[in-house]
Amino acid sequence: MQNYEIALIVNPDMSSDIEGFKKEFEGLLSSLDFNVVNVNDAGRRQLAYTIEDHNKGHYIFYFVEGNPENLSELESKVKFNEVIIRHLVLKLKNFSDIEFNLAVKSETTTEKVTKKSSTESMKTEVKNEDPDQKDTKADAPELDTSDEDESKVENQEKEKDE
Amino acid sequence: MSNLDSKFINYKNVEMLGKYITETGKIVPGRVSGVTSSQQRKITKAIKIARYMALIPYTDSHK
DSSP states (O other): OEEEEEEEEEOGGGGGGHHHHHHHHHHHHHHTTOEEEEEEEEEEEEEEEEETTEEEEEEEEEEEEEOGGGHHHHHHHHHTOTTEEEEEEEEESOSTTTTOOOOOHHHHHHHHHHHHHHHHHHHHHHHHHHHHHHHHOSHHHHHHHHHHHHHHHHHHHHHHHO | OTTOOGGGOOTTOHHHHGGGBOTTSOBOOHHHHOOOHHHHHHHHHHHHHHHHTTSSOSOSOOO
16 A cells, blocks of 8 residues: 555646546546545635636645556546646655645635725725715716616626636 | 754645745845755755745746
């Protein structure tokens, strides 16, 4: 038996059905007698460079123990799975860094917070400007606010997706 | 830098590895980073793995 860490970048379009992918992949692992010790789903993350025209990827890390003889078969299966855009198998001496999680979720939440705060500050600015402008130009500020509302909705949708 | 804990040298520790790459993405040489040679080897390895997994860039001019 040998310890491995399997790092996968999954197509971000699969993020909505990531549980289905995980089940499928864990089925593949168990069929090759790999015992899953821990799974770390780090979520969607911005890639440092584009891979196959993807700017984002869904990172999943599996900590498994299994027979080295089955590894080549696993690698070939992973290689021809088009949902997985990049993979890496590392041999581990032990699972000492098993809790070493990629700090992704906290980063994305801070991003969201900054986005929200920026939109909120925009709102307040518009509100401050509104009373003065409505007296002079009634139409223009309304158009501005409607545009902003749309952008807010888009942001919310993006957040939901994420 | 001298109190760097070897346990934290991991390719997933992007924040820490960021201190050992230049703005252009190059690995900071050991004579400049000031860490022990053993730690420098581990950092270098971790950076190369992190690059492959698109956690940190190879260069600042990725197309």
